[in-house]
Amino acid sequence: QAGLTQPPSVSKGLRQTATLTCTGNSNNVGNQGAAWLQQYQGHPPKLLSYRNNNRPSGISERLSASRSGNTASLTITGLQPEDEADYYCSAWDSSLSVWVFGGGTKLTVL
Amino acid sequence: QVQLVESGGGVVQPGRSLRLSCAASGFTLSSCNMHWVRQAPGKGLEWVALIFYDGSDEYYADSVEGRFTTSRDSSKNTLYLQMNSLRAEDTAVYYCAREYGDGSAFDIWGQGTMVTVSS
Numbered sequence: 001q002a003g004l005t006q007p008p009s010v011s012k013g014l015r016q017t018a019t020l021t022c023t024g025n026s027n028n029v030g031n032q033g034a035a036w037l038q039q040y041q042g043h044p045p046k047l048l049s050y051r052n053n054n055r056p057s058g059i060s061e062r063l064s065a066s067r068s069g070n071t072a073s074l075t076i077t078g079l080q081p082e083d084e085a086d087y088y089c090s091a092w093d094s095s096l097s098v099w100v101f102g103g104g105t106k107l108t109v110l
Numbered sequence: 111q112v113q114l115v116e117s118g119g120g121v122v123q124p125g126r127s128l129r130l131s132c133a134a135s136g137f138t139l140s141s142c143n144m145h146w147v148r149q150a151p152g153k154g155l156e157w158v159a160l161i162f163y164d165g166s167d168e169y170y171a172d173s174v175e176g177r178f179t180t181s182r183d184s185s186k187n188t189l190y191l192q193m194n195s196l197r198a199e200d201t202a203v204y205y206c207a208r209e210y211g212d213g214s215a216f217d218i219w220g221q222g223t224m225v226t227v228s229s
Contacts (some may be wrong), residue, residue, distance in 0.1 A: 035215030037155075044205055045155065045224055050215035050220050088155050092213065099145065099157035 006102035022089030034072035034089040112136035119223030132189040132206030144208035148202035
């Protein structure tokens with residue numbers, strides 16, 4: 001079951017803006033959009049956004065998500081040291097009837 | 111407080127079985143679709159299984175189809191993952207996760223339980 005495609009790593013400077021991408025197809029990202037998760041080493045994932053740009057309560061307004069076609073994006077503005085983590089996208093694949101994840105992007109804040 | 115707590119992980123030999131539990135609190139399992147997601151050491155997240163809120167259907171990843179079964183006990187508000195014919199490649203942290211109401215994401219995650227398959 002093919003997963004979603006994310007760049008393995010992204011590096012940006014403090015207070016800069018990082019945009020993470022997640023590419024799927026018309027049966028997953030292009031259909032219902034993607035959700036974004038943040039994970040620190042040794043901890044469970046945490047939901048950051050769903051249905052492309054809805055944030056659970058308590059999630060920073062510096063995070064915003066969007067989708068264009070089969071690619072979803074997560075933009076983090078004003079990068080802080082605590083933003084350094086692994087980020088995963090996920091989506092339901094309506095053709096395969098499975099959930100798929102991206103391979104994850106390690107965000108480094110320089 | 112909405113919470114999921116997994117248990118049952120450990121070291122098991124290849125070919126043997128193990129059952130994981132996921133105790134829910136602060137909400138009713140029978141009102142939500144529930145999932146199992148795993149993460150091999152140093153690797154990304156891999157979806158494993160889904161059970162519908164009413165127990166009417168289940169879906170599995172190809173990698174575990176026919177070997178793993180998920181179920182739940184509403185009286186105990188607990189989710190289970192029965193893992194049979196375990197392989198070395200099943201070694202991972204196993205998380206249970208609640209599906210958000212609109213079906214678009216996993217909004218609540220447990221802390222995970224480690225399963226190591228090794229002789």
